[in-house]
Amino acid sequence: IAGITQAPTSQILAAGRRMTLRCTQDMRHNAMYWYRQDLGLGLRLIHYSNTAGTTGKGEVPDGYSVSRANTDDFPLTLASAVPSQTSVYFCASSRLAVNTGELFFGEGSRLTVL
């Protein structure tokens, strides 16, 4: 079934550790996104990529980095995790970047930083 796969689905992490959340899509979409969802704050964009080889900062990029080496993969890295990064992280994709059209989401990665 075509879609977005995120891993891990859940992780508990000690503060200061490095963590990479993986995201893979098989729809050959050009644009990919990372959001975090927090109670009372809704969904906020962390980083995005309009096409392979390019990335951009979203609303809350500090403490996170991304790469887009190919069309399918868009990993999100926390270089040194802090408790405020405890959240549910969603990867999403769309066929186009501007006037994105329909946005497709993964099932999320629940991260707890202690």
Place this chain on the structure above:
Amino acid sequence: KQEVTQIPAALSVPEGENLVLNCSFTDSAIYNLQWFRQDPGKGLTSLLLIQSSQREQTSGRLNASLDKSSGRSTLYIAASQPGDSATYLCAVNTIQGAQKLVFGQGTRLTINP
């Protein structure tokens, strides 16, 4: 800066009722507006996408309307069922800084059997 508001934050109705969820946005310069459904512990599922040139979109028992000039969209659910219980979010794709969707906080809908 685009702001998206959804009212009410929560809604509980008996099965079979027709209902309307509301979404308002502050900047009418948009490409499109999307309605999503989110079940507890799950990702978001796209329900309807309305382009800025459209007034409404329909899918089954769902109908979404868009009034761009007034900054409003509604999601109409006909003959509600317990399986419709979920959080419904709207998101606006804004032309200015159009690298992201701006999401509302969602309406948590409960349909009582």
